Amino acid sequence: MRRLLLLLFLAHPFWCLAQEKDLVQYANPLIGTHKMGHTYPGATVPFGMVQLSPETDTIPYEVDGRYNPTVYKYCAGYQYDDATIVGFSHTHFSGTGHSDLGDFLLMPTEGKLQMNPGTEDNPESGFRSAFSHEKEQAAPNYYQVFLEDDGINAELTTSNRVGFHQYTFPESSEAHIILDMMYGIYNYQDKNVWTFIRVENDTLVTGFRQTRGWARTRTMYFAMTFSKPFKEYGTKDYSKKQVYKGFWRKFDPSKNFPEIAGEQLRMHFDFDTEEGEKIKIKFALSPVSTNNALENLNAEIPHWDFEKAKKEGQRLWQKEFEKIKVETSKAEDMVNFYTAMYHTFLGPTTYMDVNGQYKGLDQNIHQAKGFTNYTTFSLWDTYRALHPFFNIIQPKRNADMVQSMLAHYDQSVHKMLPVWSHHANENWCMIGYHSVSVIADAVIKGNAGFDANKALEACVVTANYRKYDGLGYYIDLGYVPEDKNSSSVSKTLEYAYDDFCIAQMAKKLGREDIFQKFSKRAENWKNVYDASIGYMRPKLSDGSFRKEFDLLSTHGQGYIEGNAWNYSLYVPHDPATMIEMMGGKKKFVKHLDSLFTMELPDEFFAHTEDITREGIIGNYVHGNEPAHHAAYLYNWTDQPWKTQERVRMILKKQYQATPDGLGGNDDCGQMSAWYIFSSLGFYPVAPGSDQYAFGSPAVEKASLQLGNGKTFEVEAIHQNDKNVYVKKIELNGKTLNRHYLTHSEIANGGKLTFYMSARPKK
Known part of the structure; x- marks a missing residue:
């Protein structure tokens, strides 16, 4: 018996290794x-x-x-x-x-x-x-x-x-x-x-x-x-x-x-x-x-x-998959989760040889010193959830990605951080200067494995490059005028959010002058809000709102990859003020309800190949990114339980374990990062802040390896397809009476417990 016990004891570590779950099998x-x-x-x-x-x-x-x-x-x-x-x-x-x-x-x-x-x-x-x-x-x-x-x-x-x-x-x-x-x-x-x-x-x-x-x-x-x-x-x-x-x-x-x-x-x-x-x-x-x-x-x-x-x-x-180990009640959910992880880890992509050499934006050969150089930065998409996800699960890689952005800045004749860069080129696709969101998010969350003050300088210079895409008008007028630069509302809103990110980074680094300047610029979104109709609206250079205006159209109305319904919700850095300006919580809830339940006319789908019915719920366009945070906005009202309901509905409708299982372009991992965050029960509504808004977890258990030697666990008790509402949330055994989680609470390790119910807690 002693010999048998000894053999079992010696064999135990190998038994554990053999029983380690093969997670590769779930990614399709x-x-x-x-x-x-x-x-x-x-x-x-x-x-x-x-x-x-x-x-x-x-x-x-x-x-x-x-x-x-x-x-x-x-x-x-x-x-x-x-x-x-x-x-x-x-x-x-x-x-x-x-x-x-x-x-x-x-x-x-x-x-x-x-x-x-x-x-x-x-x-x-x-x-x-x-x-x-x-x-x-x-x-x-x-x-x-x-x-x-x-x-x-x-x-x-x-x-x-x-x-x-x-x-x-x-x-x-x-x-x-x-x-x-x-x-x-x-x-x-x-x-x-x-x-x-x-x-x-x-x-x-x-x-x-x-x-x-x-x-x-x-x-x-x-x-x-x-x-x-x-x-x-x-x-x-x-x-x-x-x-x-x-x-x-x-x-x-x-x-x-x-x-x-x-x-x-x-x-x-x-x-x-x-x-x-x-x-x-x-x-x-x-x-x-x-x-x-x-x-x-x-x-x-x-x-x-x-x-x-x-x-x-x-x-x-x-x-890589072992950085998040989840348990789900359905095999399909395991496939969806690890396929989402697979897609998030496809890029950005390595862009240097084994000896550290790579071709830079200036078309010269450079040597990456102390970091891995990356390319394929689809930043208009990935700043929203992919890079915040990396700050939790891939902190070293994300810091190297910021280093790559700063190298791009150094090599740029414009002295601009990347907008959409790949293979030693800037293709200038989409809008905003969302590198600053990625950089600020890393700094705010204590993941600045780079010169943070140099990074702040690069952000400020980028935000003041007047030749870029209506930015000169934005600096002078406080908005981008539609008669001078198209997609003006979208640009104004996104510039204002990026300015918020710069302000938060400056505050963290003790630069009060920059903090004050960009905090003021971050309020520029108010300049394109038309209180008479309750929507963001294109404004002309003479200060008047444009008369011809269609709330549903996605073309020629001052927006890009979205319409007034979706973009009017794009103030991720100040939802409370936005809701107040839109008539208060009660009126805003009705507006948000309508976004998810209204029926769009056939003409909406007739003029663009990148919007399909598969990617749309009501007028909420999940297949494009501007409203990816929208379902979480109920947390700033008196009906946060609707966030829980909407998130679970989106997860179910927009993600399936089939070849046509994505309701829109995955956009270099952004759609998949949304899925991962939302399945875990929280989401970064405003990267550049330290908060994650609560939703409704779709996994039963999850264990996150944080890259700092610590582990953060998530458990959803009684979670199933019917029990989508959150009855109570505990962090390390103590009840949380708020609708958000902070980054430090994750980074310190611990356990987040959701108690789920079939009935909303109103």
């Missing part, structure tokens, strides 16, 4: 790939530089010289209802409403060589292949699909900077790998500026691609190595002007010629294969050079063991 990358979620299903590691994913069509940006609206569907390159795959490329955005990237497409084929992708209607005319979802798998850091036309099984995995392909061929003397340097998402005519390919030997190929897409000038380098020597290779140049055609008749550059350059190139690499033979390819990226790409390759995946690379990447995902 196919969620959001149908309709307007705009997510991609392919392989990547957390915050990875490589996003290796299938492309299901080649959509031109223009048709007959006019914008092709179909291109909007393909922001991530993949649509779940498509029937063919044209290849696998190495860079993707997740959930955006605009597109770029899609670099370096590879496609395995068998049989007669075809160098054109063909069309969906006539797939046999090119190298694309039919596929079915029955023979497709997607998991964190793994994607598999059977290419039916060629009888090839394709498998993908990655490290941070390297894509790893494994293609299982049939027996053939005509096996090919196509390298398409032309393909690109957002593929308008002449997107490629220049491409270069160098065949170093019979297993190693290097090169680069320079494009002008959403990023005005972007260069990505690569190093590609094969597990087996190719027997032949060739090039097809589709450039309008073949500069080196015939190389002055000294060479035939189309066959076995080792250095090829041009605007529109495709290459093929040919093999003999046996039945079931696997040809593997490692494809490394670098923003700096082919030498760095090769260094990335050798450092990250020096072997040819596909399963090993897959498992190493999935261990990284498991490590």
Whole structure:
């Protein structure tokens, strides 16, 4: 008996390890790939530089010289209802409403060589292949699909900077790998500026691609190595002007010629294969050079063991998922929760080589010292919930992201913090200067792993850059006039919120002068409120409100990605004053009720492809971000129980464990971050403050690892689909008689307990 007990004791730690729950199994990358979620299903590691994913069509940006609206569907390159795959490329955005990237497409084929992708209607005319979802798998850091036309099984995995392909061929003397340097998402005519390919030997190929897409000038380098020597290779140049055609008749550059350059190139690499033979390819990226790409390759995946690379990447995902361990009563909720975590950890993406080098906004090579440099900052979306989520769960990464923003500022000729930046470019998409929200939120919450005073200076300079998007008018008049600058109401409201963030950061850092100045600017939202109608309204430069005005329209009314109903609620930093100005709590509740229950006319959906009925509840547009905080505003009224009701309703209607389970673009993780916060029972209505508004938790238990060695637990007693109302909240055993939680209460660790009920506590 003693021997048995000893053996059990010694085995206990290993038993615990074996019983550790596999959380990777719950994340489903196919969620959001149908309709307007705009997510991609392919392989990547957390915050990875490589996003290796299938492309299901080649959509031109223009048709007959006019914008092709179909291109909007393909922001991530993949649509779940498509029937063919044209290849696998190495860079993707997740959930955006605009597109770029899609670099370096590879496609395995068998049989007669075809160098054109063909069309969906006539797939046999090119190298694309039919596929079915029955023979497709997607998991964190793994994607598999059977290419039916060629009888090839394709498998993908990655490290941070390297894509790893494994293609299982049939027996053939005509096996090919196509390298398409032309393909690109957002593929308008002449997107490629220049491409270069160098065949170093019979297993190693290097090169680069320079494009002008959403990023005005972007260069990505690569190093590609094969597990087996190719027997032949060739090039097809589709450039309008073949500069080196015939190389002055000294060479035939189309066959076995080792250095090829041009605007529109495709290459093929040919093999003999046996039945079931696997040809593997490692494809490394670098923003700096082919030498760095090769260094990335050798450092990250020096072997040819596909399963090993897959498992190493999935261990990284498991490590990230373990930062929040939840218990739910339904398996579907586990899938939704960990898929949301998966989507939040896809970006921002790493943008530097293993040696710390990266290309900066000034197009020069820089060295990241003491931080990881990131790119893909969709800040108009992600300042709301994604970065506040990182401040709790990913504090070190978020501090590095701020460092990356400050590096962007240093390299900017405008001396502006990023607005929407990616791959050493500022594309200026959307409005506001929401870097300051991200920075202020980090400072306020004690996560300033950077020079906070330098960051404050950068925020102030950015907020005073008069040339930027109506900001000069805003500084002079206290609002943006619609007759001088469009989307004026949205800009005024968002500038005012950002100014609040600067004021709070200045207060934290003891800069009273800046605090006073920007506290005053933060009240500018009042200048576009029209008390006669009870809504925010565009104002003209002469001080009058514009007469022609439609409360429901999303176009030409002074707003962007929203209407007067949604944007009139956008004063996240001062809801109490906003509610008072709108007639008081009782009247405001009726207004908010109407937002969620009214019926919109069909004309509302007729004029824009980015608003769908799936993303709308009443007139509340969850598929776009301006009103993401709206359901939580009942907490500032006498009916906070309606926040609990609305939040649970949104969670249920807008998030399902299906390919079409997202009610709008995931927007680089913002939609998913909303889900995570709301499932846990609290939400950052105003990042830059230290408060989170309470909602209604949809999990039964959660354990959050905070990055500071402490744990914060959430428990919802008697929580289910009917018990959505909060009867009582306790923090560390003591009852909370308020509608918010502070960041320090989370950061200090402890336990938050919700007691749930089927009846609202009025």
